[in-house]
Amino acid sequence: ATSVKVFGHDSFDPRHGYTTENLHQTFLKTLQGEALPSLIDAMMGHLQDIMLDSDTVRPCAERWQVDGIFVFCYKVMFESGYLTLFGKELGRDKPQARQAAQRALVLNALENFKEFDKI
Numbered sequence: 001a002t003s004v005k006v007f008g009h010d011s012f013d014p015r016h017g018y019t020t021e022n023l024h025q026t027f028l029k030t031l032q033g034e035a036l037p038s039l040i041d042a043m044m045g046h047l048q049d050i051m052l053d054s055d056t057v058r059p060c061a062e063r064w065q066v067d068g069i070f071v072f073c074y075k076v077m078f079e080s081g082y083l084t085l086f087g088k089e090l091g092r093d094k095p096q097a098r099q100a101a102q103r104a105l106v107l108n109a110l111e112n113f114k115e116f117d118k119i
Contacts, residue, residue: 009047039084046080046088 029035067075084107 043068043080043084046083047076050076075110078113079106082106082109 088102
């Protein structure tokens with residue numbers, strides 16, 4: 001269902017006539033075709049926003065948060081990927097409280113994903 005929302009293709013339900021070959025062609029079209037540059041641009045923009053402008057690398061001046069490189073990369077890649085797939089409702093011009101709310105939503109999704117990843 002997420003793939004349908006992200007890439008805009010039809011359902012993969014076999015009841016709708018999808019075969020393995022249809023599936024392969026759809027993924028070639030959406031992951032290697034004309035949709036790829038915009039996906040790359042969105043991911044790159046989110047990586048830059050997170051790496052350069054977020055609390056991930058620029059915490060409050062009073063305290064520093066120390067993480068290992070794996071934890072840091074995990075957070076950056078997850079947040080960038082999440083925003084690329086599900087969108088970013090809040091821009092720089094939005095109130096600080098709304099930006100904090102979106103960040104909390106993403107970090108909550110990260111914690112849920114970590115639990116799923118353990119399985």
